[in-house]
Amino acid sequence: MRVPGRLVSALRKEERYLIATHISPDGDALGSSLALAEALSSIGKKVVLYDRDPVPRNYQFLPGWKKFSADLKKALRDDPVLVILDCNGPERAALEGISFRKTIVIDHHETERNFGDLRWVEKEAAATGIMIHALIKSLGIGITPSMAGSLYTAIAVDTGTFRFSNTSAPVLRAAAELVTAGAEPNAIAEYLYETWDSRRFRLFVMAMNTMERIDGVAIIHVTSDMFSESGASAEDTENFANLPRRIDDVRIAAMFRQTGPGEWKASLRSKGTVNVARIAEQFGGGGHKNAAGFRIKADLATAKRLLRDAVRKTRRSDKG
Amino acid sequence: MRVPGRLVSALRKEERYLIATHISPDGDALGSSLALAEALSSIGKKVVLYDRDPVPRNYQFLPGWKKFSADLKKALRDDPVLVILDCNGPERAALEGISFRKTIVIDHHETERNFGDLRWVEKEAAATGIMIHALIKSLGIGITPSMAGSLYTAIAVDTGTFRFSNTSAPVLRAAAELVTAGAEPNAIAEYLYETWDSRRFRLFVMAMNTMERIDGVAIIHVTSDMFSESGASAEDTENFANLPRRIDDVRIAAMFRQTGPGEWKASLRSKGTVNVARIAEQFGGGGHKNAAGFRIKADLATAKRLLRDAVRKTRRSDKG
Numbered sequence: 298m299r300v301p302g303r304l305v306s307a308l309r310k311e312e313r314y315l316i317a318t319h320i321s322p323d324g325d326a327l328g329s330s331l332a333l334a335e336a337l338s339s340i341g342k343k344v345v346l347y348d349r350d351p352v353p354r355n356y357q358f359l360p361g362w363k364k365f366s367a368d369l370k371k372a373l374r375d376d377p378v379l380v381i382l383d384c385n386g387p388e389r390a391a392l393e394g395i396s397f398r399k400t401i402v403i404d405h406h407e408t409e410r411n412f413g414d415l416r417w418v419e420k421e422a423a424a425t426g427i428m429i430h431a432l433i434k435s436l437g438i439g440i441t442p443s444m445a446g447s448l449y450t451a452i453a454v455d456t457g458t459f460r461f462s463n464t465s466a467p468v469l470r471a472a473a474e475l476v477t478a479g480a481e482p483n484a485i486a487e488y489l490y491e492t493w494d495s496r497r498f499r500l501f502v503m504a505m506n507t508m509e510r511i512d513g514v515a516i517i518h519v520t521s522d523m524f525s526e527s528g529a530s531a532e533d534t535e536n537f538a539n540l541p542r543r544i545d546d547v548r549i550a551a552m553f554r555q556t557g558p559g560e561w562k563a564s565l566r567s568k569g570t571v572n573v574a575r576i577a578e579q580f581g582g583g584g585h586k587n588a589a590g591f592r593i594k595a596d597l598a599t600a601k602r603l604l605r606d607a608v609r610k611t612r613r614s615d616k617g
Numbered sequence: 618m619r620v621p622g623r624l625v626s627a628l629r630k631e632e633r634y635l636i637a638t639h640i641s642p643d644g645d646a647l648g649s650s651l652a653l654a655e656a657l658s659s660i661g662k663k664v665v666l667y668d669r670d671p672v673p674r675n676y677q678f679l680p681g682w683k684k685f686s687a688d689l690k691k692a693l694r695d696d697p698v699l700v701i702l703d704c705n706g707p708e709r710a711a712l713e714g715i716s717f718r719k720t721i722v723i724d725h726h727e728t729e730r731n732f733g734d735l736r737w738v739e740k741e742a743a744a745t746g747i748m749i750h751a752l753i754k755s756l757g758i759g760i761t762p763s764m765a766g767s768l769y770t771a772i773a774v775d776t777g778t779f780r781f782s783n784t785s786a787p788v789l790r791a792a793a794e795l796v797t798a799g800a801e802p803n804a805i806a807e808y809l810y811e812t813w814d815s816r817r818f819r820l821f822v823m824a825m826n827t828m829e830r831i832d833g834v835a836i837i838h839v840t841s842d843m844f845s846e847s848g849a850s851a852e853d854t855e856n857f858a859n860l861p862r863r864i865d866d867v868r869i870a871a872m873f874r875q876t877g878p879g880e881w882k883a884s885l886r887s888k889g890t891v892n893v894a895r896i897a898e899q900f901g902g903g904g905h906k907n908a909a910g911f912r913i914k915a916d917l918a919t920a921k922r923l924l925r926d927a928v929r930k931t932r933r934s935d936k937g
Contacts, residue, residue, distance in 0.1 A: 458778060458780055464802035464803060466797045469789050469790070470790065472779075472789045473789035473790045474786070476786040482779055482782075483781055483784060486781075490863065494865050498863070501860075502825045505821075508818070510815075544814065545813060568807070
């Protein structure tokens, strides 16, 4: 991966930055932003971190996470250069309609729009964290233990801790470098995966008890009543659909989470070549090949039936 | 890690080998043995692979796994040199009382006995697979894609795919080298973690429904009736106790699995500094600090009560 020289020059030249990342931030968004903010601060730059949404509880171990602010007015005060990370359009970062004197985009998602004065988009990069790691080295800045922890978390989250198909030799080498620089793999894994509270465990078991198989799709659901009974919240349901997906002959796992009376958010997870983004699109949703979602207004039985129909239709068109 | 020169010389000199590993073999035992067998075969040695127990279903993706034989007579026919891997005593490999003209031990567990003519035991190695990787390179043998896959699996299993505290920079660098040599991280992770059958899923949910908290210990159980009802088997329960261990204020998770009328096998899993081996020892069992087990004859309620008492006793002695 080659870091663009004019990006390095621009970051050296400018003095004030607003680093923003996407709404509903994940580990890659947060870890990449925090590491770059620390690196730029270390060479005397003024940096503000912005996200519309709060840092989720399970990422509140990241060094400096409290520096994220949702106060846009404050963020814009010094006429900063915008650096937008892990997404490539202003609306994904809740910055639509705001103009900046200069905008830098650093992302690894598929490019959707022509936004930014300086764009560095590496679709093949496993994580934005891999790019920021290379960038900080190109800036000649030493990786501190806290930068290393943030970047390791970014990479760990976007590769499923080295389980997804984007896990390559360069990814593992970058991870090794970050451990040498002070990242602690076990502590990070414990923060990411071993800190369920008992309400979340309770809701998880309740959700798994609802599992049913419809035409090769494993479906679970979480109703408002189940949220009340368990005391858990919506963010606790993240990745619940991964367990039914483990079943060997399941290609698609779906979770319906109730968001209001007769309103559901569906999360789809698939294995291998099954593209659930194409199914989600039929309901006005979207996502990636193996992880997508959509919203639907219907009673639960109807929502499940419509999903089943959409899966069938996609299968037919795949064959046709 | 330094590979002993006399080990390399010995392996070059001898012509016939019996590679044996421990009973109830895991991914490190199997992957290390298969990689070393392939390497030695590639330089013209005759190699037989022995394990008393069959290769578990979830490791039947390893290249060459069918070469493992439980036929000891056949294994001993050519007066081979014994190479014992991932354990360091003959009884762990079901070879007690048999004499060999030469015995080589390669292991990363704590040494318990003085067995073998040539011992290479690296307590600090994350996996025997790390040692075999270094050994094959020292022998000047190129790592093939199948060796790489076997060694990557060995390392992945013993580090929890890079989540345990033994995940170091050298471990990640070795993993990177193995990916370059042809190991496929995503395929291996899917084989290891994404191939539950539906009976296993059913038993998992039934087991989680039994979860109860007694004095900070999360306890689940699996009865013979639950095995019958789900159709799952004992090996399906591997790592079930890891889920309740995720709960943030749980330090010890235990699973009681019924092995007969009034007979149970208890598996203990702990977090951080809590040493469950010391608890298991009170019942004549043993294991490691964070993963141990014991057998007990009692009704379930009594077994749980005795465990609770042992935990209390250990806590008191920790404080005393």
